[in-house]
Amino acid sequence: MSTSSVPNSSPSAAERELQDRFVRENLRRVFALIYRIVGNVADAQDLTQDTFIKALQRKDQLKDGDKSAQWLGRVASNTAIDFLRRKARVNFTEIDSLPEPLPDPSERRADEEMLRAEEAAYLDHCLEALSVRERTALVLRDVEDLPASEVAAILGCSPATVRSHIANARTKFRAIYEQRKEAQ
Amino acid sequence: MKHLDESQIALASRGDLSGFANLRARLHLTFCKTCRDRVAEYRQDQQRVKSAVAAFELPRSMKWDELEAEMFGNIRLGLEVEEIHRDAGQVSPVVVQHEAMSWRGLAAAGAMTAIVITGWFLTGPGAQSYLRHGPSAIAQVRSGAVVLRGDEHGVGLENRGTGLMLRNVSAPAGRFEVSLDGSVRASAVDQDSGQVTVSQVYVE
Ligand SMILES: [Zn+2]
Numbered sequence: 595m596s597t598s599s600v601p602n603s604s605p606s607a608a609e610r611e612l613q614d615r616f617v618r619e620n621l622r623r624v625f626a627l628i629y630r631i632v633g634n635v636a637d638a639q640d641l642t643q644d645t646f647i648k649a650l651q652r653k654d655q656l657k658d659g660d661k662s663a664q665w666l667g668r669v670a671s672n673t674a675i676d677f678l679r680r681k682a683r684v685n686f687t688e689i690d691s692l693p694e695p696l697p698d699p700s701e702r703r704a705d706e707e708m709l710r711a712e713e714a715a716y717l718d719h720c721l722e723a724l725s726v727r728e729r730t731a732l733v734l735r736d737v738e739d740l741p742a743s744e745v746a747a748i749l750g751c752s753p754a755t756v757r758s759h760i761a762n763a764r765t766k767f768r769a770i771y772e773q774r775k776e777a778q
Numbered sequence: 779m780k781h782l783d784e785s786q787i788a789l790a791s792r793g794d795l796s797g798f799a800n801l802r803a804r805l806h807l808t809f810c811k812t813c814r815d816r817v818a819e820y821r822q823d824q825q826r827v828k829s830a831v832a833a834f835e836l837p838r839s840m841k842w843d844e845l846e847a848e849m850f851g852n853i854r855l856g857l858e859v860e861e862i863h864r865d866a867g868q869v870s871p872v873v874v875q876h877e878a879m880s881w882r883g884l885a886a887a888g889a890m891t892a893i894v895i896t897g898w899f900l901t902g903p904g905a906q907s908y909l910r911h912g913p914s915a916i917a918q919v920r921s922g923a924v925v926l927r928g929d930e931h932g933v934g935l936e937n938r939g940t941g942l943m944l945r946n947v948s949a950p951a952g953r954f955e956v957s958l959d960g961s962v963r964a965s966a967v968d969q970d971s972g973q974v975t976v977s978q979v980y981v982e
Contacts, residue, residue: 605861613857614850614854617850617853618850621846621849621850622832622842622846623832625834625845625849626831626832626834627831629834630831630834635836635837635840635845639845639848639849642849643849643852643853643856644856646853646856647853647856647857647860650853650857651857651860714829714830714833714835717826717827717829717830718830718835720826720830721827721830721831732827733827733831735792735794736792736824736827736828737827737828737831742794753796757789757794757795757796758785760788760789760794761785761788761789761794762785764788764789764791764820764823765784765785765788767823767826767827768784768788768819768820768823771823771826
């Protein structure tokens, strides 16, 4: 096969391969994070795509593997929370007055108990019992490992408020998790 | 001895208490096994939360592999749209801010592109003639009997007497790309709407 091409300013094949690898390595994690925050697949898909497109244009941020993965988590969280803010057209502190986005009960409940491990289903149940801001704070702190001060900055609230969200989220999760153990 | 309350335990489990409360909790934990055990349970919860988030479940009608492939393709497309916008000198730092073309719009345009390709391929003698006699190719790939080419009007494919041509209707193609895996791609930006059309043809 012979090939000819005109020059343009697109990234080199090597750059493109790096980009593709970066996406492959992080796509599932970023989607999972955003899905947990916004609670539905269609929005999570759009926001995941937007996150990578934003991130991949910042080549300077992508050099160090671990650091860039964590930075990507921040971009993803910010993208998801900006979206919730815009959607709500209220401050994040008022987002809890919105209907809870998780889960899509009609689609997810029917036979999920059969389809998946009971433990996993119960963990989902524990997370879903949290308010949006509690769950978001918990995910950013305990899954993305962001410091509490940074979680506060992303959520646009004070460090004291964010500590209260995190504490409430952890104690609620704990209490609901324990309920099941007692029921068994 | 007064134990730490539930919030303090929850926060102490990851060092999230501040200032004096943090010092007091650490001191208490050094000599209180009861509270240390409670902290350990919260640390286990953190692992549980991590695994619950990682093992998200999609609605039953959806498959992760398909969603992943779709997102992968859209990200690639989105990046190319950004590059084209930059090449065209438009100020458009990220596609999400470009409301004229939403993701759903892009996805719909992608679907239409696929349909157009199929239609032309089935009824394409005109395309074949165009490929033979039209403007000279800017980029071309030949693989056996199959020729892929791109010129100022779009991208096309000719295969054993049948051809297809996918034209960029709104604007001359701004960029061409021909790859060794047998694809030709042309992209164009409509100067008025800023809409980007990406046409792509593969040899299977
Ligand atoms: Zn104690």
